[in-house]
Amino acid sequence: GEDVEQSLFLSVREGDSSVINCTYTDSSSTYLYWYKQEPGAGLQLLTYIFSNMDMKQDQRLTVLLNKKDKHLSLRIADTQTGDSAIYFCAFNTGGFKTIFGAGTRLFVKA
Amino acid sequence: DTAVSQTPKYLVTQMGNDKSIKCEQNLGHDTMYWYKQDSKKFLKIMFSYNNKELIINETVPNRFSPKSPDKAHLNLHINSLELGDSAVYFCASSQRDRGLSGNTIYFGEGSWLTVV
Numbered sequence: 001g002e003d004v005e006q007s008l009f010l011s012v013r014e015g016d017s018s019v020i021n022c023t024y025t026d027s028s029s030t031y032l033y034w035y036k037q038e039p040g041a042g043l044q045l046l047t048y049i050f051s052n053m054d055m056k057q058d059q060r061l062t063v064l065l066n067k068k069d070k071h072l073s074l075r076i077a078d079t080q081t082g083d084s085a086i087y088f089c090a091f092n093t094g095g096f097k098t099i100f101g102a103g104t105r106l107f108v109k110a
Numbered sequence: 111d112t113a114v115s116q117t118p119k120y121l122v123t124q125m126g127n128d129k130s131i132k133c134e135q136n137l138g139h140d141t142m143y144w145y146k147q148d149s150k151k152f153l154k155i156m157f158s159y160n161n162k163e164l165i166i167n168e169t170v171p172n173r174f175s176p177k178s179p180d181k182a183h184l185n186l187h188i189n190s191l192e193l194g195d196s197a198v199y200f201c202a203s204s205q206r207d208r209g210l211s212g213n214t215i216y217f218g219e220g221s222w223l224t225v226v
Contacts, residue, residue: 031212042217042221086151096165100153
């Protein structure tokens with residue numbers, strides 16, 4: 001069936017890079033997303049990648065997709081305290097149903 | 111210029127009551143959703159409507175009834191509230207794009223429901 005797995009916690013020091021990993025099971029995943037949820041707020045779309053891409057860069061964010069291993073990662077360069085949040089990966093196979101991972105809680109230490 | 115807005119943001123109510131959460135989107139999207147986020151932050155889809163037609167109906171107690179008067183609105187009515195219904199309920203919308211973004215979902219700010 002469809003499943004998305006993420007590690008639950010990540011702690012980094014301010015200024016370091018953060019790498020949040022995600023694996024998925026559905027090989028027909030076409031669109032893959034990263035969302036950010038700050039405390040008391042909704043999920044905010046950070047970035048997305050199409051399955052025919054290996055990498056996408058947007059300012060401090062780099063998304064890497066390894067289709068063979070069904071592995072998606074989000075790298076945040078120069079992590080700031082304001083980056084502390086829960087990060088969800090999600091995938092969609094082109095239909096209406098998007099499957100979300102359990103979220104990775106990123107803690108940034110000053 | 112809020113894209114997806116839902117009300118109320120906070121709701122505290124007693125067991126057995128009936129309550130509604132309203133949602134509106136001004137993005138012109140055809141599809142709207144209700145998601146439930148539990149205390150461990152797991153996010154699960156409950157319902158989805160496309161052009162006012164129910165297209166996704168996950169295993170949800172029939173005490174939960176969505177209503178879509180038009181494609182910009184999707185309300186959630188909950189009858190006979192139980193303690194286990196306490197959660198954050200997110201409304202969302204999307205527009206399928208067979209280009210590079212697929213079916214990107216945009217979320218509202220959430221409605222925190224506490225049943226006592």
